[in-house]
Amino acid sequence: MGNVWALARREVQSYFSSPVAYVVLALFIFLFGYFFSDYLFVFFERSMGRGGFGRPAETLNLNQDLIRFLFLTTSVVLLFLIPMLTMRSFAEEIRSGTIELLLTSPLTDFQIVLGKFLGALALYGAMLALTSLHMAILFFFGDPEWKPLLVGYLGMLLLGAAFIAFGLLFSSLTRNQIVAGFLTFATFLFLWLIEYAESWAGPASGFVTYLSVTKHLEEFAKGVIDSRDVVYYVSFVAFGLFLSKQSLESLRWRG
Amino acid sequence: MIEVTGVTKEFGRVRAVDGITFEVAKGEVLGFLGPNGAGKTTTMRILTGFLPATKGRTVVAGHDITAEPLEAKRKIGYLPESPPLYPEMTVFDYLDFAARIKGVPRERRKARVEEAMDRCSIGDVRGKLTGKLSKGYRQRVGLAQALVHEPEVLILDEPTAGLDPKQIHETRTLIRSFGGDHTVVLSTHILPEVVMTCDRVAIICKGAVVAQGTTASLIERFREREHLSVSVDGPESEVRNTLLSQEGVVDAEAVRREGSEVTYRLTLAPGADVRRALAARLVAAGHSLLGLHQEGTTLEEVYLRVVSSEEPGAVP
Numbered sequence: 059m060g061n062v063w064a065l066a067r068r069e070v071q072s073y074f075s076s077p078v079a080y081v082v083l084a085l086f087i088f089l090f091g092y093f094f095s096d097y098l099f100v101f102f103e104r105s106m107g108r109g110g111f112g113r114p115a116e117t118l119n120l121n122q123d124l125i126r127f128l129f130l131t132t133s134v135v136l137l138f139l140i141p142m143l144t145m146r147s148f149a150e151e152i153r154s155g156t157i158e159l160l161l162t163s164p165l166t167d168f169q170i171v172l173g174k175f176l177g178a179l180a181l182y183g184a185m186l187a188l189t190s191l192h193m194a195i196l197f198f199f200g201d202p203e204w205k206p207l208l209v210g211y212l213g214m215l216l217l218g219a220a221f222i223a224f225g226l227l228f229s230s231l232t233r234n235q236i237v238a239g240f241l242t243f244a245t246f247l248f249l250w251l252i253e254y255a256e257s258w259a260g261p262a263s264g265f266v267t268y269l270s271v272t273k274h275l276e277e278f279a280k281g282v283i284d285s286r287d288v289v290y291y292v293s294f295v296a297f298g299l300f301l302s303k304q305s306l307e308s309l310r311w312r313g
Numbered sequence: 314m315i316e317v318t319g320v321t322k323e324f325g326r327v328r329a330v331d332g333i334t335f336e337v338a339k340g341e342v343l344g345f346l347g348p349n350g351a352g353k354t355t356t357m358r359i360l361t362g363f364l365p366a367t368k369g370r371t372v373v374a375g376h377d378i379t380a381e382p383l384e385a386k387r388k389i390g391y392l393p394e395s396p397p398l399y400p401e402m403t404v405f406d407y408l409d410f411a412a413r414i415k416g417v418p419r420e421r422r423k424a425r426v427e428e429a430m431d432r433c434s435i436g437d438v439r440g441k442l443t444g445k446l447s448k449g450y451r452q453r454v455g456l457a458q459a460l461v462h463e464p465e466v467l468i469l470d471e472p473t474a475g476l477d478p479k480q481i482h483e484t485r486t487l488i489r490s491f492g493g494d495h496t497v498v499l500s501t502h503i504l505p506e507v508v509m510t511c512d513r514v515a516i517i518c519k520g521a522v523v524a525q526g527t528t529a530s531l532i533e534r535f536r537e538r539e540h541l542s543v544s545v546d547g548p549e550s551e552v553r554n555t556l557l558s559q560e561g562v563v564d565a566e567a568v569r570r571e572g573s574e575v576t577y578r579l580t581l582a583p584g585a586d587v588r589r590a591l592a593a594r595l596v597a598a599g600h601s602l603l604g605l606h607q608e609g610t611t612l613e614e615v616y617l618r619v620v621s622s623e624e625p626g627a628v629p
Contacts, residue, residue, distance in 0.1 A: 064413035068399070075401035159397035159458070162361040163414045164386040310364055 061165055065173025066180060069147070073181050082142050086135065086185050093131050094192045097124050120202035121281060125193075129210045129279040132189075133217055133272045137246045140218065143181060144225025145239030147174045148302075152233040152309070161310065171302045174226055175219075182218045186211060206281020213278020216291035220271060221246060223298025230305040246271065314339045314466060314496040315360065320369030322355050322520075329355045331520040332369070337513075339465075342492040344511035345500035348620055352520040353500040354394060357470050360498065361391040374465045387416060390464035390495075394471050396455025400444025404435060404454055407443055408461055415462035429457040433487065449480040456487065467491055469499040473506060485510050504613050518620045531615050540608040541579040541588065542568075547600035549575055555598045561587040574603055 073079035101124045107115030118124075151157040160170050196202050224245060229238040253270035267273055271294070274287040315337040322330040330352045337343045345353045358364040360371060362378045362385060371378045376385035399407060408426045417425050430436045433453040438446060443454055452472065459467055472488060473481045488510050491497050501507060507514050508528055515525040524531060541562075545552045549567060552575065556565040561582050569576040581587060588605055595602045 060419075061414045061416060064410060068402075068410050071406075072399065072401055154397075154400075155393060155395055156397040156399055158363055158391075158393045159411070160414070162363050162386060162389065162391045163411075164383045164416055165414055166383070 061163075062169050062173045062176065065160075065165075065170060066176035069174055069177025070180050073143070073177075078142065078146070079181060082139055082181075083185060083188065086139055087188050089135050090128075090132060090189050090192065093128055093135075097127055097131075120196055120200050121206045124196070125202060125207060125210060126279040129214060130272070130275060132214065133275050134250065136218060136221060137250055138243055139185075140182070140221040140225055141228075141239045141242035141246065143178050144222055144229055144242060145235045146229065147178065147226055148230035148306070149232055149235045149238045152230075153235075157309070161306075167306045168299075168303045171226060171299055171306060175222060175299060175302075178222045178226070179219055182222060183215070186214055186218070203281070209281045209283055210279050212283070213275050213287070216278075216288070216295075217271065217275050220291050220294040220298065223295045223302065227298055227302045227305060230302050230309070314341075314374060315498065316370075316372040317356075317360070318370045320356070320359055320366045320371060322352075322359060322364065323367045329520055330359070330366075333517075333520070333522050335515050335522055335525060337496055337498060339496055340493045341513060342488070342497040342499070342511045344507035344514045345498065345517055346502070346504070346507050346514055346616060347500075347517035348502060351517045351620075353517055354470055355520075356517070357391075357468050357498065357500060361389055361468055362386055363391075387462070388465045390459030390462065390467045392452075392455045392459045392467075392469045392472060394474065396451050396458070398443040398451060398454060400442060403440050403442055404430070404446075405439040407454065408457055411458045412461045417462050425461055425463065429461040432460060433457040434483075448475055449477065452476060452480070452484065453487075456484075465496060467495045467497045469497065471500055471502075473501065473503070481506075504616055516616060516619050523619050524615070539581045541581055541591075542576060542604070542606045542608060543579060543591070543595075543602070544574055544576045544604035545595060545600050546574050546603055547598075551598075552595070552600055553577070555595060555600065556591070559587055559591050559594055562591070576604070 101118060101120075104113075104116050104123075105118045107113065148157070151160065161167075193202075193207065197204075221242075225238075225242045228241040228245070229235075231241070232238050249269065249271040252266050253273045268290070274290045277284045277287055315335075317333055317335050320330060320333045321328065333352075333356055335343075345356065347353050355364065359366045360373065360378070362382050365379060373385045374388035376388070378385045399410075402410065405426065408429060409422065412422045412425055427436075430439060433456050435450060435453050435457060438450055438454075443451065446454065452475075456469070456472065459469070469488065473484050476484060485506065488497060488499060492512065499510065511528070513525065513527050514531060515522050516531075517523070543556065553565055553567070556562055556577060556579060562579050563582055564580040565577045566579075567575050568578045586607075588607060592602055592605060
């Protein structure tokens with residue numbers, strides 16, 4: 059386990075010794091801040107009865123009418139930010155030859171994948187941690203409930219973990235970071251868009267929408283833990299890590 | 314320490330390594346000699362467990378590389394052809410990372426990193442980023458990485474490629490010093506390197522070991538005809554007859570004339586050493602013997618003969 063930790067630590071250091079971590083963190087916090095202030099403004103207007111169309115003042119709930127939408131919107135932002143985090147993880151090692159060091163060290167293929175995964179997850183965790191500043195503002199001026207909020211964060215963490223696991227897979231398939239990043243993004247985009255399959259998939263729509271990676275965040279965002287969603291994300295992560303391990307193994311055969 | 318039995322590696326239809334068999338004893342330095350593309354790197358990658366062999370068995374320090382990869386890899390230090398450095402890490406951090414993933418216990422880690430840096434004389438660049446180092450330093454950091462977990466076996470793929478003459482000399486001295494404590498396999502296409510650093514040589518050509526043994530035994534085995542060069546002061550035809558009358562001398566040819574001194578190149582029957590008898594005979598015949606020099610076969614001749622032969626199997 060010690061060497062998995064060493065791999066994860068090196069991964070995080072490498073994020074911070076290149077512009078990647080800074081660019082992704084800055085972009086994330088900018089977009090999150092933008093949506094936060096935008097939704098806060100709408101929330102404010104509606105609760106004051108100035109929402110337009112002469113609607114009366116509404117009694118709104120911070121959790122359901124602000125935080126929920128914030129999480130759902132953030133999940134879409136992650137569609138293109140996570141590929142930026144994961145695209146270099148294996149591709150760069152394959153390109154530069156350092157993968158030879160990892161594959162000839164006394165490490166199992168799964169330990170290598172796990173180390174990379176935990177490293178990326180740690181940086182993603184730092185991204186989420188930054189958003190606690192915005193939440194602190196809500197707690198300071200309002201009184202949101204903290205339990206549904208934590209559930210929302212759990213959902214965000216699971217969603218991110220699922221994205222990262224598949225990001226690693228695509229990164230291990232190529233020595234070209236750009237190709238890895240693009241494949242990851244295209245796949246996530248597809249997994250997001252099939253949420254709208256109801257309109258065309260007919261009888262299969264239940265199944266197809268179940269596959270949608272962002273759809274499963276909805277209950278979490280409301281503060282509800284549904285075991286179906288947990289199972290979905292956990293198996294998504296496990297499957298992604300398994301495929302990454304297989305892909306790493308095949309690297310030896312591909313030579 | 315290393316046993317390789319009938320190892321074959323195929324990439325699709327291409328057979329890169331074809332039934333290689335060899336052994337390396339503990340503390341020995343074995344040199345893989347062969348032209349580029351002969352299968353040296355592939356063989357080394359199989360030895361280190363980076364590539365699985367299509368067929369055959371590789372046992373390193375008592376552990377089969379496919380059955381017990383982790384145990385075997387713990388005993389192997391490997392320097393690939395280009396040192397596997399992370400350019401954004403400092404030398405110290407990089408070696409510390411290498412020690413961690415190779416399972417050096419926490420309490421010995423710092424001492425091991427210091428020792429490896431010391432051994433490869435890179436202490437002065439410990440705080441520099443590996444991406445900013447010169448080629449010579451990069452190579453030495455790569456070597457330190459291979460040494461950091463005190464492996465019993467060191468596998469070095471062209472350790473002197475791309476270095477300047479001074480660095481080459483230093484690296485060879487360093488490798489030479491590993492022998493005894495470590496079992497070393499190194500690859501090269503440079504002949505003098507093998508003579509200088511290795512106890513034993515395996516010549517690889519077209520994916521097969523075409524000859525192996527100590528440098529001396531290889532020369533012995535591939536010796537064809539010996540030549541003797543003799544300088545004599547005396548009438549040419551008379552001297553020639555005297556030379557040819559000696560048993561074991563097949564042919565005598567005058568190759569250089571300086572005044573009355575003539576140098577002859579004698580072709581000898583295999584295994585014949587006629588120097589003493591010939592000297593006595595010339596003196597007895599009243600000629601002045603000015604020089605006598607036995608020309609041995611060099612490893613270079615052996616190498617060229619072996620790698621340029623059409624059928625690797627046909628070589629004795």
